[in-house]
Amino acid sequence: MTTDSMGVDDVVATEVPPGALPTTTYGPIVATTHGDAAMGERILDVRNFSVDYGWGENAVRAVDDVDVHLDRSTVLGIAGESGSGKSTLVYAITRLLRAPGVIRGGEARFNLGTDDEGEHIIDLVNASERELRGVRWSSISIVLQSALSALNPVVRVGSQFEQVLKSHRKDMSKDQRRSRAAALLAMVGLDEDRLDRYPHELSGGQRQRIMIALALTLDPQLVIMDEPTTALDVVTQREIIGELFELRAQLGFAMIFITHDLSLLTELADEIVVMYAGALVERASARELYEAPRHPYSLGLLNSFPPMHGERTELTGIPGSPPDLAHLPTGCSFHPRCPYAMARCTNETPPLVEIKGSDRSVACWLHVGDAGVAVPVELSRVATGTKKFDPATEVAR
């Protein structure tokens, strides 16, 4: 479990329960199409995105000029420690962020799909509440870390499905709603009789499965998973991840998966972005990040997980502790903890730049051509491209 220093998790968790949904329906979404808009396979495109907590002089920058994007049916992993801004980023993109969180700039374009009239694209940052209600749950849904606080504790599981379907699928009859809920539970491996239970009667794993089923109720195109398995033990985690990927293979939704567990992410994501102190420090394919990290922080994170094989050797992890966002170090935020820090790192912030001849980026002066220093060997390894783990085919019940 992690505690978000800003308490965002708590705030949002109280906002999301199905019971809180409005029961009126909304008209079709008015798509806002930009001039340069064609998104094609891209489902989400976030640019220059910044989020503050608070206003004026006391504002703390929680997300700083972040670019992320993902394509249909792919998995984007966001890795980072508590306070790195990973949860804030997705809450802001989905506009679930509450005061004192404020979006300070940037755009987040979401591709709703293509029909005869062309592409329907919505700019989430500038969308009205009405437009957002049309997108939330039916196009973008979210699974939160703590299922116990995200499910309504005084309402039976079945009614929580019922309420979602009632407000978003007006044409469904009571029986249809019930059978849809039962089908959803079956998808996550639970019996229909769980619909008559209250959340506290279920185990942690069962509750998290119900959260996943709820998120999939309206066939979303994008599912955001905020540390969905952090509170569970590894065996349950393994099983839920397996089920999740089976479902993704069937339904084809894209996923943003947030976790501090980089080894888990390496197994399941297509692309990973690593966040530190509100900024992206590295972006690479999962395999490349694991086998050939470029940023010293990514390398440190990977070395923080004791291995399951081989000789036991003393690992050092990363010295120091994550910075206070209100008093960020000058230059590169990571420099006080970085074993490779140079004079330049203390006063100039490195930009996130693409590494020449690859489709990955890193924000570190070591990798800037004119740095005039040799890149250490552990930060210049070449990925061999081993077969990627596919949980959908691995899991057997």
Add this chain to the structure above:
Amino acid sequence: MSDATKGPVQLAARNLTRHFSVRTPGRLLNARRVVRAVDDVSLDLVAGEVVAVVGESGSGKSVLARMLARIVTPTSGDLVLQGTPIAIKSKRTLAYASQVQLVLQDPFASMNPVHRMSHNLLRPLRIHGASKADAPALAEAALRRVSLEPPSRFLESYPHELSGGQLQRVSIARALCIEPKVLLADEPISMLDVSVRLGVLNLLRGLCDDDRLAILYITHDIASARYIADSIIVMYAGQIVEQSRGTSLVDEPKHPYTQLLVASVPDPSDPTRDVPPTGEHAQIAVAEKGCRFNPRCPHVMDRCREEEPPAFVVGENHTSKCWLYADHEAAVEVALSTRRREGETATT
């Protein structure tokens, strides 16, 4: 588990058992059933060694730690502290607490938020008999041992001013300042940031190696157990199902539950490994009769549903509570005794 280089046993637990009686929901008013939270657990905590207890939530590992700290009274069983049997049903004494200290999972919840660290550290010292004049120096020394420099700065800070990693170090310092012989650490790193976890693990290992503390390290993270422990115990539903010295339990898991646990850990270096079926959907996860893992076990036999297996020897200093190794045991013993004899001839 005999080893010539082993230090003295500081705390020994014999057949510790704790049952809780709970009301069964939906039954008659008086229907109660017994939850066997910890059942017949024996272990030795030896000076200069880390014993890791690994298990999922509900496996009884925290109840075990609390029994060893004597916060929870065992239903039955014995505790022996430095060779002296303890009257387990009586109230915990100050003398016991001065030898056995517990560090909890959540460092934010285990410090009084309205007091400075100096209060949090000096109070146990004063209670355990340090004079008012000596106490501050002892507190500073304890903070130095957990690498919090300069100690004076930390003594003056409030819990909210410190990070999780620093606070957990203060909790360890608080446990250490009265110089106990046994440290019980219940999930000490699970609430910490990933990048500071190793620092705390290395600190525990250092305390064990340099100060000859006997440490019980309770965790759900088997990789960290492998990293730090001299011996590893796996618990399932209140029982020890497998234990080994060194890492053989992780390298060659024998019990089907341990095999499942090991395979479930995310391991990008081996992405194509086989993960056995988890059996998490079994209607009853813990059997009342026979082996407790039998409803989830992929290798279940008739015998497993009827009889509870004893711990069989499956390797050198490695036992597994599973019927699969019933016939295997004799073979292993022969192999081991041969190896021992060969070792003896080689040394003489």
